[in-house]
Amino acid sequence: MxxxxxxxxxxxxxxxxxxxxxxxxxxxxxxxxxxxxxxxxxxxxxxxxxxxxxxxxxxxxxxxxxxxxxxxxxxxxxxxxxxxxxxxxxxxxxxxxxxxxxxxxxxxxxxxxxxAAVPPIPGIHIPGVFKMRTPEDAVTARDYAQKHNVKQAVVIGAGFIGLEVAENLQKQGLSVTVLEFADQVMPGVFDFEMADFIYRHLEKKGIRVYLSTKAEEILGGGSVTGVKSSAGEFSCGIVIAAAGVRxxxxxxxxxxxxxxxxxxxxxxxxxxxxxxxxxxxxxxxxxxxxxxxxxxxxxxxxxxxxxxxxxxxxxGKDHGEPKAYPGVLGTSVVKLPDLNCGRTGLTEAQARELGYNAVCAVAVTDDKAHYYPDAAFFATKLIAEQETHKLLGVQVLGPGAVDKMIDIAVTGLNMDARLEDFENADYAYAPPFSTAIHPFVQAVYVLQNKLNGALKSFTPAEYMRGAAEGYRVIDASGVPAIPGVKFVDLTKVNGEVEGLNKDDKLLLVCARGKRAYFLQNRLRHFGYTNTKVLEGSTSFNVLKTDGEAEVSPEDVTRVKGLGFLRDKTTKNKFNCRVITRNGKISAEESQAIAEAAKIYGSGEITMTTRLTMEIQGVPYENIEPLREFLSRAGLETGGTGSKVRPVVSCKGTTCQYGNIDTFALSDEIHRRFYQGYREVKLPHKFKIAVGGCPNNCVKPDLNDLGIVGANVPQIDLEKCRGCKVCRVENVCPMKAAAVTDGKIVLSESCNNCGRCVKRCPFGAFDSAKTGYRVYIGGRWGKKIARGQMLGKVFTNEEELLSVVEKAILLFREQGITGERFSDTVARLGFETVEEQLLSDELLQRKAENISAQKHLKGGATC
The missing domain is CATH 3.50.50.60 (FAD/NAD(P)-binding domain)
Known part of the structure; x- marks a missing residue:
């Protein structure tokens, strides 16, 4: 043949x-x-x-x-x-x-x-536009991105290939935007609420996804420069067309x-x-x-x-059984940044379209023993036929081995399994691999409880459609976790609950739904018959509460210590202070802050007078996700409380008058004293400013401690001619230089600005030593105090940093809770403080000082 x-x-x-x-x-x-x-x-x-x-x-x-x-x-x-x-x-x-x-x-x-289906849009053949179907496509795309040092990419299509390419482009350091014509990612593959979770996850991971967006034109001449879409124009250096296959x-x-x-x-x-x-x-x-x-x-x-x-x-060799291909289940799995997504069988939407009386449940469970390192979660959606309990489809999301969950489902679907067939399935268990009751079986239990009436719940899809309208949200978490919502401690419910009427429509919410189910079971015993559990609870859903929930004073104080100050015009929104290390950040960090503002805040960013960036309008529930997002970009929040505050500095050596590298110095101060002393409570806030010259652009003398760069001239009097018209004398802005008895003399008014260096034509002022002036006890605000300058000019950076540390230690040791450093200096006397800062006794007492339980509350209110 x-x-x-x-x-x-x-x-x-x-x-x-x-x-x-x-x-x-x-x-x-x-x-x-x-x-x-x-x-x-x-x-x-x-x-x-x-x-x-x-x-x-x-x-x-x-x-x-x-x-x-x-x-x-x-x-x-x-x-x-x-x-x-x-x-x-x-x-x-x-x-x-x-x-x-x-x-x-x-x-x-x-x-x-x-x-690969190539979208019929203008510019699709411009260099820099690639499809992704053959090895040649992948090779040329990667080579192009590397050769042209591409920093931004647009992917057209949010199917499997599109999202996989997006993840991998991001791993190469590119900023990635995905455009999808449908109203969800992976349309027809996942149900809408599962796709919405994936969409929110991608946004948190820094991959921007624009849904219901049509790519209209590829922009550029000799190479791609952007994509025009129904949502606006997006700059990019490469485009991947992943709009499906034909x-x-x-x-x-x-x-x-x-x-x-x-x-x-x-x-x-x-x-x-x-x-x-x-x-x-x-x-x-x-x-x-x-x-x-x-x-x-x-x-x-x-x-x-x-x-x-x-x-x-x-x-013709059927080996005793006529061969036929039985068909497909549409099984698929995809890897995204820190999230794997799998599915098989029918979606809920497909099942209903085909006439099934479908019932479903979303269960969020541990993916392995919760105490085992790297334990995470599975968000599992099961779809079954109501009358027969026959399994129809499964969708699973999670950071771990979602494929094993899907493979169990495939086996069950191939065998026409009912939910009861999984009920006592003896799946493999050990802490590194699974939970004692397998996560798949746990999800089956949830759906069985729903079918037999033990669980009354809303699915995430029903909740998104407004099914919980009119229900009062009840926080069923282990500890209060939802601001402005009544908390009910499951362990203390032994009868009627104060503040709850038995006829109230109650939506029980916890982290995943399990504790809410336990509370529902107990409340029903005591006559509360109108309760619903939100499946997946806060870990899966975007929780909606009636109006703006008031955040408790205790929580306002707690998050203030994390760098989140409440916007007083709202009840539950905060402005997040992002530490920029003296106002200098990289392009990547700037992009991360912008993305964070878009995802977690109002989309607006401001700059404080301390050169700290603030993300505006962050809802209380977004605080921890925002901090996690920023930390992945190497950024931190803070800059509040009775502690060493972030350092502020001028432009330093990029200024024509700058004597020192203020960025390098303030970075070192930031590392040693802002980060190194982050857990050390002080009587009040302690602000540090670094200026590059005596022009004092950042007002070092109005900070608790200020450093000013100095250029100390090294005078060679043998070369001084005692000129009648002295160039050094003429150029000195402080009038500290004067020719006396035929030689140049500098008075005490010299501020070491360095203007005189190399001004003498005979070389008397040809060299200078970099130095630092230190001011202590300045402050700005309701009370103003100008700092006083220590008498010594420091010419060694380590000696300078030692003085900074001694000032912090002195404030902690001898300051009174609630007073500013300027008050401490005034109370102790400038000469006393200066004497201590120029000796090493404070450093010798450092360990005892740091370990002492002092200033636990502090005086800072912002």
């Missing part, structure tokens, strides 16, 4: 290899348009991200190796152009010569796969082949409507295993399974 196979990626090569193993006497000829065969199309995004380092790793088999391994003839660079099914002749064009060739067959297998079947038009939207319709034996012509893989329309309805499922996994089954059918 002579079998010709068109297509050499997944289904084609699998058919060829299995067919030759089944019957070596069959002549198998595999022709393919590409130069490569059996390449890992699903691995292309990971090549772009650098996880797969070389192009060779993407190619499973070369044509030569495959031919030698299987015995099939492999012809590359041959594109199918026509089919005469009556004559059993396939026509193909040699891409090297352009010549037409004919291939006669006894059996023909069409496995031409699918190609079957490669155009050459079959006019042949009489039955097709639906370009996909070849096949039966259970993979036969087309044409005699002795079969199809498999991404070009074939198979059926849904559950419903029997036609389904197109272009996945590498199903393509391989179809190819293997087809080979057994063609060989």
């Amino acid at each position: 002579n079998v010709v196979i068109v297509g050499g990626v997944a289904a084609g090569t699998k058919t060829a290899a299995k067919l030759k193993r089944e019957d070596r006497s069959i002549n198998v000829t595999l022709i393919t348009k590409d130069r490569d065969i059996s390449y890992a199309g699903c691995g292309l995004p990971y090549y772009v991200g650098g996880l797969i380092e070389t192009e060779e790793e993407l190619v499973v088999n070369t044509p030569q190796k495959f031919a030698a391994l299987t015995g099939a003839d492999v012809i590359t660079g041959m594109e199918a152009t026509g089919l005469d099914a009556q004559a059993k002749v396939l026509t193909a064009k040699n891409l090297d010569t352009g010549a037409e060739e004919e291939f006669s067959y006894d059996k023909l297998v069409i496995a031409t796969g699918a190609s 079957p490669n079947t155009a050459f079959l038009n006019g042949t009489g082949m039955e097709m639906v939207k370009g996909t070849i319709v096949v039966n259970g034996q993979m036969e087309t409507n044409l005699p002795d012509v079969y199809a498999a893989g991404d070009c074939a329309m198979v059926k849904n295993r559950l419903t029997g309805a036609p389904q197109w499922s272009p996945m590498g996994s199903s393509a391989n399974l179809e190819g293997r089954t087809l080979a057994q059918i063609l060989s």
